[in-house]
Amino acid sequence: MMTKGRLEAFTDGVLAIIITIMVLELKVPHGGSFEDLKSLLPIFLSYVLSFIYLAIYWNNHHHMMQTAKHVTGNILWANMHLLFWLSLVPFVTGWMGENHFTSASVFLYGIILLGSAIAYFILQNLIIKSHGEDSILKKALEKDLKGKISPVLYLLGISASFISVWISGVLYILVAIIWLIPDRRIERALKNQKV
Amino acid sequence: MMTKGRLEAFTDGVLAIIITIMVLELKVPHGGSFEDLKSLLPIFLSYVLSFIYLAIYWNNHHHMMQTAKHVTGNILWANMHLLFWLSLVPFVTGWMGENHFTSASVFLYGIILLGSAIAYFILQNLIIKSHGEDSILKKALEKDLKGKISPVLYLLGISASFISVWISGVLYILVAIIWLIPDRRIERALKNQKV
Amino acid sequence: MMTKGRLEAFTDGVLAIIITIMVLELKVPHGGSFEDLKSLLPIFLSYVLSFIYLAIYWNNHHHMMQTAKHVTGNILWANMHLLFWLSLVPFVTGWMGENHFTSASVFLYGIILLGSAIAYFILQNLIIKSHGEDSILKKALEKDLKGKISPVLYLLGISASFISVWISGVLYILVAIIWLIPDRRIERALKNQKV
Amino acid sequence: MMTKGRLEAFTDGVLAIIITIMVLELKVPHGGSFEDLKSLLPIFLSYVLSFIYLAIYWNNHHHMMQTAKHVTGNILWANMHLLFWLSLVPFVTGWMGENHFTSASVFLYGIILLGSAIAYFILQNLIIKSHGEDSILKKALEKDLKGKISPVLYLLGISASFISVWISGVLYILVAIIWLIPDRRIERALKNQKV
Numbered sequence: 001m002m003t004k005g006r007l008e009a010f011t012d013g014v015l016a017i018i019i020t021i022m023v024l025e026l027k028v029p030h031g032g033s034f035e036d037l038k039s040l041l042p043i044f045l046s047y048v049l050s051f052i053y054l055a056i057y058w059n060n061h062h063h064m065m066q067t068a069k070h071v072t073g074n075i076l077w078a079n080m081h082l083l084f085w086l087s088l089v090p091f092v093t094g095w096m097g098e099n100h101f102t103s104a105s106v107f108l109y110g111i112i113l114l115g116s117a118i119a120y121f122i123l124q125n126l127i128i129k130s131h132g133e134d135s136i137l138k139k140a141l142e143k144d145l146k147g148k149i150s151p152v153l154y155l156l157g158i159s160a161s162f163i164s165v166w167i168s169g170v171l172y173i174l175v176a177i178i179w180l181i182p183d184r185r186i187e188r189a190l191k192n193q194k195v
Numbered sequence: 196m197m198t199k200g201r202l203e204a205f206t207d208g209v210l211a212i213i214i215t216i217m218v219l220e221l222k223v224p225h226g227g228s229f230e231d232l233k234s235l236l237p238i239f240l241s242y243v244l245s246f247i248y249l250a251i252y253w254n255n256h257h258h259m260m261q262t263a264k265h266v267t268g269n270i271l272w273a274n275m276h277l278l279f280w281l282s283l284v285p286f287v288t289g290w291m292g293e294n295h296f297t298s299a300s301v302f303l304y305g306i307i308l309l310g311s312a313i314a315y316f317i318l319q320n321l322i323i324k325s326h327g328e329d330s331i332l333k334k335a336l337e338k339d340l341k342g343k344i345s346p347v348l349y350l351l352g353i354s355a356s357f358i359s360v361w362i363s364g365v366l367y368i369l370v371a372i373i374w375l376i377p378d379r380r381i382e383r384a385l386k387n388q389k390v
Numbered sequence: 391m392m393t394k395g396r397l398e399a400f401t402d403g404v405l406a407i408i409i410t411i412m413v414l415e416l417k418v419p420h421g422g423s424f425e426d427l428k429s430l431l432p433i434f435l436s437y438v439l440s441f442i443y444l445a446i447y448w449n450n451h452h453h454m455m456q457t458a459k460h461v462t463g464n465i466l467w468a469n470m471h472l473l474f475w476l477s478l479v480p481f482v483t484g485w486m487g488e489n490h491f492t493s494a495s496v497f498l499y500g501i502i503l504l505g506s507a508i509a510y511f512i513l514q515n516l517i518i519k520s521h522g523e524d525s526i527l528k529k530a531l532e533k534d535l536k537g538k539i540s541p542v543l544y545l546l547g548i549s550a551s552f553i554s555v556w557i558s559g560v561l562y563i564l565v566a567i568i569w570l571i572p573d574r575r576i577e578r579a580l581k582n583q584k585v
Numbered sequence: 586m587m588t589k590g591r592l593e594a595f596t597d598g599v600l601a602i603i604i605t606i607m608v609l610e611l612k613v614p615h616g617g618s619f620e621d622l623k624s625l626l627p628i629f630l631s632y633v634l635s636f637i638y639l640a641i642y643w644n645n646h647h648h649m650m651q652t653a654k655h656v657t658g659n660i661l662w663a664n665m666h667l668l669f670w671l672s673l674v675p676f677v678t679g680w681m682g683e684n685h686f687t688s689a690s691v692f693l694y695g696i697i698l699l700g701s702a703i704a705y706f707i708l709q710n711l712i713i714k715s716h717g718e719d720s721i722l723k724k725a726l727e728k729d730l731k732g733k734i735s736p737v738l739y740l741l742g743i744s745a746s747f748i749s750v751w752i753s754g755v756l757y758i759l760v761a762i763i764w765l766i767p768d769r770r771i772e773r774a775l776k777n778q779k780v
Contacts, residue, residue, distance in 0.1 A: 006398055006452050008201055013406030013598075016208030019282070020216060021410060025418065026286045028220065032294025037303075051282070055275040062201050062271070076452070077570075080445040087409070087441070091416045099422025108427075180272075203591055208403075211598030214672070215606060221676045223610065227684025232693075246672070250665040257591050257661070375662075396593055396647050403601030411605060415613065466647070467765075470640040477604070477636070481611045489617025498622075 004071045014083050019054045025094035043097030050093040056179045067136040068127050078126050082119035088112050106165040110158035140189035150175050199266045209278050214249045220289035238292030245288040251374045262331040273321050277314040283307050301360040305353035335384035345370050394461045404473050409444045415484035433487030440483040446569045457526040468516050472509040478502050496555040500548035530579035540565050589656045599668050604639045610679035628682030635678040641764045652721040663711050667704040673697050691750040695743035725774035735760050
């Protein structure tokens with residue numbers, strides 16, 4: 001059994017860098033008028049969406065780890081797997097923004113979101129398993145509607161990318177909104193346990 | 196109720212990266228004489244100003260969080276909102292410096308400063324609210340003259356950008372100086388509480 | 391005797407940045423079709439391999455430091471030496487990927503892996519030495535087959551790079567797989583000690 | 586009185602990023618043969634020197650903060666001032682390396698080293714002052730020969746840069762070697778105090 005402190009610190013570091021490195025795709029334009037900013041708008045919009053997604057991941061990770069009492073070797077690797085998918089977010093964000101939302105880039109963006117969601121799901125299950133029947137996380141997530149609906153919406157968005165990238169965009173934004181709606185499951189479960 | 200450790204760690208990480216990434220805008224010139232550095236001067240000056248602003252934010256954030264005993268989901272999101280605005284500082288700093296302080300870039304720089312100030316204000320209020328009437332932070336900030344005067348000066352600076360960027364510059368520097376003047380409110384309040 | 395907290399934090403920070411900076415070598419292509427991604431494939435494959443290597447290093451470092459009770463000045467420097475080698479990984483990864491695995495780049499990649507392995511070995515021995523005969527780490531690593539076989543495989547891979555880069559590639563991947571296989575030595579040793 | 590944890594964490598973050606960002610100046614060459622690496626040699630040598638310097642700063646900072654029991658607002662700002670100088674190291678390192686050690690770049694490199702040394706000195710004195718007569722740091726640094734000789738050597742190196750950059754180089758390397766020689770002052774002082 002290992003303590004969870006360094007896993008949290010490393011994850012915080014990687015997420016902090018990913019979220020900040022994305023801003024480097026907003027390349028400083030050579031002209032100094034508002035006109036010169038216009039071409040950056042699609043990149044900026046991609047940035048905002050990815051920033052929100054990464055913030056949601058950090059937030060959920062934070063809540064989830066609050067329920068964990070220890071970590072195992074498997075959990076460390078599942079966490080690395082999640083970070084791998086998230087580390088590709090700046091690339092797809094830049095690609096999607098710079099090419100004004102082509103089908104291919106919107107498709108790949110969805111794939112990275114889906115991969116991240118699956119990686120998160122694996123990590124979550126390993127934490128529950130390692131804490132046995134009494135797992136606070138398990139109780140908090142009993143229904144886990146959000147967790148179940150997100151991959152479905154991602155899949156729809158990915159499929160739609162070859163018909164209309166607008167539909168994909170709406171679906172990706174929808175998932176973000178679903179997660180932004182305050183959700184006190186873990187906070188409540190922690191309170192009940194008087195942890 | 197969650198512990199505040201990870202919120203602090205994540206914020207430290209993001210601010211550390213933002214402050215350091217800005218220096219990448221100081222692109223190494225191809226010539227090796229002092230003459231070749233000259234064109235970097237406006238970028239360097241923007242860098243210094245933004246470095247000071249980010250240092251002030253880190254410093255104030257540090258002081259503020261010392262008074263907090265716990266964090267809520269809302270506080271996590273208000274903190275993310277603040278980090279979003281601050282993450283745009285390297286971009287506007289580079290844009291302003293590289294284009295020798297055009298009106299548009301000085302205008303946008305002020306907008307980002309104002310946005311950050313508002314985000315900080317929201318965060319501060321949520322922390323006070325979540326700690327009830329006895330909030331140390333509330334007592335420390337009873338008058339909060341600095342917090343009230345800064346947005347006014349930002350607004351003046353933003354408006355002035357289309358008349359004279361020099362006035363805007365002076366106003367932005369003025370706000371930084373106001374915050375640099377030692378301010379022991381929170382330190383004193385913490386001492387009184389024997390925390 | 392110093393506490394180990396900051397050594398861990400600094401190492402986490404540097405590794406988090408190294409692992410994330412590598413992704414910047416995946417430069418966003420100007421076209422927006424899948425065709426435009428093709429040329430990135432070798433860079434992506436190098437990225438995946440290096441990501442796994444750095445994840446292994448972080449993982450092993452994490453396990454190793456769990457057994458350490460304190461650090462000395464020598465340990466701090468041995469750790470810096472390790473970070474120096476690892477800091478060169480993004481460069482060789484990018485060079486190897488961008489030039490489609492030329493002999494020279496595959497050779498250098500192996501040299502950096504070997505240098506990192508030697509630096510890790512030195513660090514490990516200093517930690518064991520500073521903890522005396524009862525060192526948990528010493529017991530956990532009694533045979534340390536992986537540690538002994540890796541440099542041999544690296545040397546073979548480095549030598550093979552001028553005959554066939556495919557052989558080198560297979561050998562480098564082999565080492566990664568060896569380390570990915572779950573290895574509970576340290577976890578078990580920690581448990582036995584009831585630390 | 587504030588706790589020192591976040592000051593350490595933020596400093597670790599900034600130093601970790603500075604040390605890693607420098608490696609981005611080693612731009613991946615387009616050719617894949619050893620010949621193509623040759624032009625990178627001066628940049629690599631600058632990188633090694635700066636890496637060692639930043640490692641020394643981190644190491645000394647770590648030792649110094651181990652003796653501190655609390656921090657004040659002044660100490661936070663003195664630390665920021667140090668980080669400002671150090672944040673310029675990647676820029677001068679890149680400039681010096683890319684232009685094959687011109688007088689101007691070697692001069693500026695020395696100025697940044699001198700500025701960092703002065704900032705460190707100020708920080709050190711503030712920590713001693715805030716801990717009163719019993720300061721462990723004060724006792725540990727009673728003679729502080731290294732601290733006194735370094736700025737003199739920097740000044741000599743800076744002056745020499747217009748006569749011969751070789752002399753400057755030797756002097757800068759000499760300072761690094763002086764600090765690399767194990768120095769157990771603080772470790773011993775901490776031990777005596779049974780802290």
